[in-house]
Amino acid sequence: MINASLARLADYPFTRLAQLLQPVAPPGGLTALALSVGEPQHAPPALLAETLSASADGWNRYPQVNGTPALREAIAGWLKRRYRLAEGTIDPDRAILPLSGTREGLFLLAQLSAPGEPTDRPPAVLLPNPFYAAYEGAAVIAGAEPVFLDATAATGFLPDLDALDRDLLDRTRLFYLCTPANPQGAAADAAYLARAIGLARRHGFILAVDECYAEIYDRTPPTGALEVAGAMDGGALDNLLVFHSLSKRSNAAGLRSGFVAGDPRLIAAFAQLRSYAMAGMPLAIQAASAALWNDDAHVEENRARYRAAFDAAHQAIGDRFGFYRPDGGFFLWLDVGDGESAARDLWQAEGLRVLPGAYITRPDRAGRNHGAPYIRVALVHDSAIVADAMARLTDFLDQRLAHRRTGS
Numbered sequence: 093m094i095n096a097s098l099a100r101l102a103d104y105p106f107t108r109l110a111q112l113l114q115p116v117a118p119p120g121g122l123t124a125l126a127l128s129v130g131e132p133q134h135a136p137p138a139l140l141a142e143t144l145s146a147s148a149d150g151w152n153r154y155p156q157v158n159g160t161p162a163l164r165e166a167i168a169g170w171l172k173r174r175y176r177l178a179e180g181t182i183d184p185d186r187a188i189l190p191l192s193g194t195r196e197g198l199f200l201l202a203q204l205s206a207p208g209e210p211t212d213r214p215p216a217v218l219l220p221n222p223f224y225a226a227y228e229g230a231a232v233i234a235g236a237e238p239v240f241l242d243a244t245a246a247t248g249f250l251p252d253l254d255a256l257d258r259d260l261l262d263r264t265r266l267f268y269l270c271t272p273a274n275p276q277g278a279a280a281d282a283a284y285l286a287r288a289i290g291l292a293r294r295h296g297f298i299l300a301v302d303e304c305y306a307e308i309y310d311r312t313p314p315t316g317a318l319e320v321a322g323a324m325d326g327g328a329l330d331n332l333l334v335f336h337s338l339s340k341r342s343n344a345a346g347l348r349s350g351f352v353a354g355d356p357r358l359i360a361a362f363a364q365l366r367s368y369a370m371a372g373m374p375l376a377i378q379a380a381s382a383a384l385w386n387d388d389a390h391v392e393e394n395r396a397r398y399r400a401a402f403d404a405a406h407q408a409i410g411d412r413f414g415f416y417r418p419d420g421g422f423f424l425w426l427d428v429g430d431g432e433s434a435a436r437d438l439w440q441a442e443g444l445r446v447l448p449g450a451y452i453t454r455p456d457r458a459g460r461n462h463g464a465p466y467i468r469v470a471l472v473h474d475s476a477i478v479a480d481a482m483a484r485l486t487d488f489l490d491q492r493l494a495h496r497r498t499g500s
Contacts, residue, residue: 100232105225105451112436118443125473125481128447130274130422132343133473134397137390140344143380150375157372158363159190159351166382167336167351173388174307175319181327182318186356189363190373190381194304194335194350195226197362198268201333202230204358204365205266205298216260218267220251222275222453222463224302227268236265240454244462245414249278249425253287261295270302272314275452275468276425277305277418279314286320292331298358301334304350305421307341307391308398314420318353329355333362340422341391342384349373349381398422400475408482413489424469425449428489431467437492438467442484 103111109128118124158164164184171182182188191197202217217231221240231238239260241251250273269288271280280288285301292299301317317334321327337350352362373381384390402417405424409415414427428434431448438444446467453463469485471478 095233097232097235101229105447108451109435109445109447112432112448113439113445116436116440118439119441122443122484124443124445125477126445127469127472127481128445129472130340130470131345131472132340132394132422134343134394136343136347137384137387139383139387139390140342140347140380143383144376147376147379150379153375155372155375155378157189157367157370159188159373160375160378160382161185163190163373163378163382163385164188166385167353170385170388171318171353174313175316175322177319177322178327181322181329182353183356187329187359188351188353189359189366190378191335191350191352191366192370192373193339193348194302194337194352196370197335197350197352197366198224198226198300198302199230199233200365200369201298201300201352201362202234202236202266203369204361205234213263215265216263218251218256218260218264220268220270220273221456222273222449223268224270224274225452228454231266239264240456242456242462243273243276243278249273249276250280250284253284253291256291261291261297264295264297266298266300267292268300268302270305271317272303272305272309272418272420274302274305274421275423275449275466277421277423279309279419282315282320282323285315285317286324289317289321289324289332297331299332301332303334304337304340306336308395308422309420310399310402310417312419321354331355331358333358338381338384341394343394344384347377347380349377349384397474398471401471401473401478404475404479405471405482408479408486412486422471424471426467426469427465428467429465429493431464434467434489434492438485438488442488444481444485446485 168182168184214237216239217236218239219227220243228238306314333354339345435446435448449463449466450461455461
């Protein structure tokens with residue numbers, strides 16, 4: 093029989109988007125453009141293909157789940173450079189586990205954190221609202237209650253930690269926190285992260301910090317949870333796991349390569365769980381991943397491309413639709429009044445595919461979906477394409493708004 097928990101899940105966001113757009117077609121004469129998915133369109137660095145080719149002798153060997161020492165050392169070295177970690181903060185043999193993309197790890201984590209015995213009340217999994225769909229799916233399939241924490245402009249686009257009551261925290265097993273946030277791009281500062289880590293330790297839950305957008309930033313490198321933990325309580329990593337990926341950092345979404353790092357006790361349990369559920373990362377991919385984590389030059393070039401894309405978007409949009417330059421990531425979170433109808437109309441009139449904010453947001457207790465007015469726009473193309481797309485988007489939305497005001 094099919095797992096009944098699946099019935100508790102709403103349709104996957106991109107399934108809903110396909111259903112919304114299926115009855116309409118983009119216009120002829122215009123190049124249709126996908127701005128709905130966070131899939132980088134810039135070419136990955138040449139060293140990726142070079143290393144894969146040079147490592148072809150590993151394709152006939154089963155890889156170990158915990159990865160090669162070379163990959164773990166490369167990851168540890170990057171973490172130390174990026175977050176200025178003190179020597180000894182991250183043990184590459186005990187505090188790092190490679191993943192075949194962070195989605196698998198984020199999903200499996202809910203299985204790791206679920207209680208082994210039935211309880212009077214379901215365990216809670218906290219997640220930001222808007223959210224990454226894997227968080228909700230993981231919580232539901234694990235038999236937990238997903239608790240959506242509104243992250244709106246009023247809360248700085250991050251969950252309000254002061255609004256969490258003790259009863260909820262006491263039954264929380266896992267808290268997914270994305271920083272920089274998807275889609276709003278808000279980055280948690282050191283004080284916020286220290287508060288979240290403290291709550292996890294006092295109430296005995298896992299804090300899972302999804303930092304996959306941390307290398308795509310405009311000006312200031314976002315603070316990392318490991319660097320905050322390293323300055324607390326003698327540098328202990330208790331109750332903390334962070335997730336990183338090469339998909340955004342190195343334009344290598346198809347490589348399916350990331351890692352989880354943090355509390356050695358949790359990493360050991362994670363490795364045990366992954367041994368049953370997942371195969372190890374192929375050795376050639378591990379070698380290419382190590383080469384990418386060891387190289388920072390291509391990442392700075394990548395950031396420059398995204399800065400140029402945001403410059404082009406800012407020039408086209410100005411201060412309309414609540415435009416702002418996010419702390420990190422490559423999304424725009426634009427207030428267009430009705431995100432679902434705007435997404436349909438933009439596809440039909442301009443061939444621009446964007447994601448309605450309501451599809452990645454759940455209604456609050458009063459029934460209000462705070463994401464409904466928004467669309468998420470992924471600036472994953474080069475600046476010239478972005479400039480053209482944003483001019484088309486802005487002109488159309490301006491005309492649409494003018495027609496609504498005049499009733500024509």
